[in-house]
Amino acid sequence: MQRLGLLLFVALIAVIPLLPGLSVFWITLLDNIGLAALVAMGLVLLTGVGGLTSFGQAAFCGFGAYTSAVLTTKFGFNPWAALPVALAVTGLAAVVLGLVTVRLSGHFLPLGTIAWGISLYYLFGKIELLGRHDGISGVPPLSLFGWSLIEPQAVYYVIWGFVVLAAILTTNLLDSRAGRAIRALRGGRVAAEAFGIEPARVKLIVFVYAALLAGLSGWLYAHVQRAVNPTPFGINAGIEYLFMAVVGGAGQIWGAVVGASLVILLKDALQRIVPALFGTAAQYETIVFGVLLVAILQGARDGLWPRIVALFPKGAPAPVDRDAAPLPGRQKAKAEPLLAVTAARKTFGGLVAVNDVSFQVKRGEIVALIGPNGAGKSTTFNLITGVLPITAGDVVFAGRPIGGERPQAIAGLGIARSFQHVKLLPEMSVLDNVALGAHLRGQAGVMRGLFRLDRAEETRLIGEAARQIARVGLADHMHKPAGSLALGQQRIVEIARALCLDPDLLLLDEPAAGLRHLEKAALSELLRHLRSQGVSVLLVEHDMGFVMNLTDHIVVLDFGTKIAEGPPAAIKQNPAVLAAYLGAPE
Numbered sequence: 319m320q321r322l323g324l325l326l327f328v329a330l331i332a333v334i335p336l337l338p339g340l341s342v343f344w345i346t347l348l349d350n351i352g353l354a355a356l357v358a359m360g361l362v363l364l365t366g367v368g369g370l371t372s373f374g375q376a377a378f379c380g381f382g383a384y385t386s387a388v389l390t391t392k393f394g395f396n397p398w399a400a401l402p403v404a405l406a407v408t409g410l411a412a413v414v415l416g417l418v419t420v421r422l423s424g425h426f427l428p429l430g431t432i433a434w435g436i437s438l439y440y441l442f443g444k445i446e447l448l449g450r451h452d453g454i455s456g457v458p459p460l461s462l463f464g465w466s467l468i469e470p471q472a473v474y475y476v477i478w479g480f481v482v483l484a485a486i487l488t489t490n491l492l493d494s495r496a497g498r499a500i501r502a503l504r505g506g507r508v509a510a511e512a513f514g515i516e517p518a519r520v521k522l523i524v525f526v527y528a529a530l531l532a533g534l535s536g537w538l539y540a541h542v543q544r545a546v547n548p549t550p551f552g553i554n555a556g557i558e559y560l561f562m563a564v565v566g567g568a569g570q571i572w573g574a575v576v577g578a579s580l581v582i583l584l585k586d587a588l589q590r591i592v593p594a595l596f597g598t599a600a601q602y603e604t605i606v607f608g609v610l611l612v613a614i615l616q617g618a619r620d621g622l623w624p625r626i627v628a629l630f631p632k633g634a635p636a637p638v639d640r641d642a643a644p645l646p647g648r649q650k651a652k653a654e655p656l657l658a659v660t661a662a663r664k665t666f667g668g669l670v671a672v673n674d675v676s677f678q679v680k681r682g683e684i685v686a687l688i689g690p691n692g693a694g695k696s697t698t699f700n701l702i703t704g705v706l707p708i709t710a711g712d713v714v715f716a717g718r719p720i721g722g723e724r725p726q727a728i729a730g731l732g733i734a735r736s737f738q739h740v741k742l743l744p745e746m747s748v749l750d751n752v753a754l755g756a757h758l759r760g761q762a763g764v765m766r767g768l769f770r771l772d773r774a775e776e777t778r779l780i781g782e783a784a785r786q787i788a789r790v791g792l793a794d795h796m797h798k799p800a801g802s803l804a805l806g807q808q809r810i811v812e813i814a815r816a817l818c819l820d821p822d823l824l825l826l827d828e829p830a831a832g833l834r835h836l837e838k839a840a841l842s843e844l845l846r847h848l849r850s851q852g853v854s855v856l857l858v859e860h861d862m863g864f865v866m867n868l869t870d871h872i873v874v875l876d877f878g879t880k881i882a883e884g885p886p887a888a889i890k891q892n893p894a895v896l897a898a899y900l901g902a903p904e
């Protein structure tokens with residue numbers, strides 16, 4: 319389906335300039351749409367998929383355009399020879415700016431992009447070599463096999479050729495191990511890190527990728543316009559590109575083309591119609607443009623592309639090879655006990671959330687951590703998985719101290735977890751969510767993803783995810799968006815994702831919450847089966863029936879302190895536990 323759509327698009331692009339009566343004006347407009355679509359496509363990945371809002375993207379067009387303009391006018395470079403240099407300069411600038419920017423969070427990130435978007439605009443206008451505010455003129459046009467592409471019709475095919483190429487590569491990237499890591503950024507740092515993803519690194523990758531697309535657009539722009547000056551690379555243009563990505567459908571690759579078309583055609587139409595209606599004295603077109611864009615976003619919050627897709631029949635999901643060769647298993651830890659928590663302490667200011675707690679989890683054992691609300695159970699999980707730094711005490715896993723380790727390193731050692739508040743990507747399919755759990759068992763990076771050289775590994779990775787989904791009993795829901803499942807089922811999806819890591823120890827935070835009776839029984843069965851295969855489980859759970867019937871050992875916390883531990887039968891009778899739960903006198 320996707321391939322057919324692409325072929326139709328390419329055919330459409332190929333015949334448009336051949337349409338009789340289509341003036342140069344329209345072709346020029348289409349050229350501009352193609353140039354903008356390249357930048358917007360980068361923003362789709364950066365903002366729509368990765369959740370990093372950038373207002374400064376036009377500045378990267380400037381790096382591409384100015385580099386090529388200088389090289390071709392002052393150093394006699396052929397434009398094509400200048401392309402790799404233009405991309406290298408843009409990429410380098412993106413690495414430098416990205417290293418600072420991607421570490422910002424919340425509203426500081428877009429503010430940061432605005433700050434460097436404005437500064438770079440003024441910088442371009444101040445540098446002598448770049449012709450200050452007048453810019454550089456006399457930039458040569460592109461040529462191909464000795465044929466000068468000076469006419470808008472001629473360069474049209476080059477521009478749209480690059481748009482199609484960028485769309486194919488970006489689609490490939492999103493449909494890969496690296497793409498899942500990019501999408502995981504939206505699910506928050508904690509969930510991504512729990513499966514070995516390095517958010518800062520992934521953010522930098524997507525930041526540079528988006529900048530390179532903008533740099534490519536800038537390079538093309540320089541040789542289409544044959545002149546460059548700072549104006550098209552300022553913050554206004556940056557805002558417009560962001561509009562295109564959002565209106566088209568942030569997160570949707572083809573939304574970039576739709577958004578660029580809409581914004582450019584709308585601006586052009588308004589520039590012609592509004593002055594004719596209201597006169598040229600007041601520039602009402604900008605106001606009307608703004609109002610219309612806001613109205614479109616109100617009507618289609620997810621942008622236009624999802625609306626367009628909904629008009630066509632849905633294609634079948636890509637086939638999944640459940641018999642694909644298994645991924646290499648992780649080296650299993652042999653030390654006993656598997657996990658030893660000794661005098662673990664965590665304070666938040668004056669509050670002692672975990673108060674010198676000690677317990678062990680042996681190989682092939684199911685241990686429950688129970689206690690009233692606020693007892694410190696989730697905090698203990700966060701100490702074991704490295705989400706929170708430990709204040710004092712030790713956590714030793716498989717004979718190795720992991721107290722100060724980062725979550726990614728701890729996941730790599732074989733500890734996988736689920737979360738009290740489900741951390742799935744609701745729009746992503748169950749299959750893709752679960753495949754994220756196998757991130758550390760794959761190797762393919764961005765380059766292999768871009769050029770589809772990762773297919774063998776990807777088939778095995780997806781096959782593994784499908785097997786784990788079937789194992790937890792959700793095979794029928796594999797292709798549904800994770801957010802469409804009931805909350806209890808989403809918790810089970812998290813277990814499948816954790817199993818994809820091939821863990822030695824599973825940490826499950828309230829796995830039975832929201833499950834129906836039969837589903838709880840199936841979950842117990844699954845955990846028993848895992849135990850029989852040597853996987854250890856540490857779980858936090860409020861459902862006492864579930865805990866008493868399943869676990870080998872129970873650790874009870876109250877106000878951060880361990881008040882009891884032992885087998886279920888003993889815990890049931892323990893007066894301190896009864897008091898903590900029922901408020902009964904000891």
Ligand SMILES: Nc1ncnc2c1ncn2[C@@H]1O[C@H](COP(=O)(O)OP(=O)(O)OP(=O)(O)O)[C@@H](O)[C@H]1O
Pocket residue numbers: 666669671689690691692693694695696697698738
């Ligand atoms: N990041 C934090 N900053 C400050 N206080 C915190 C933080 N995280 C937890 N706490 C406090 O630490 C104590 C233990 O919380 P924790 O979430 O570990 O309890 P819990 O046993 O998991 O409770 P529940 O069953 O309600 O999830 C609580 O008093 C909580 O308010």
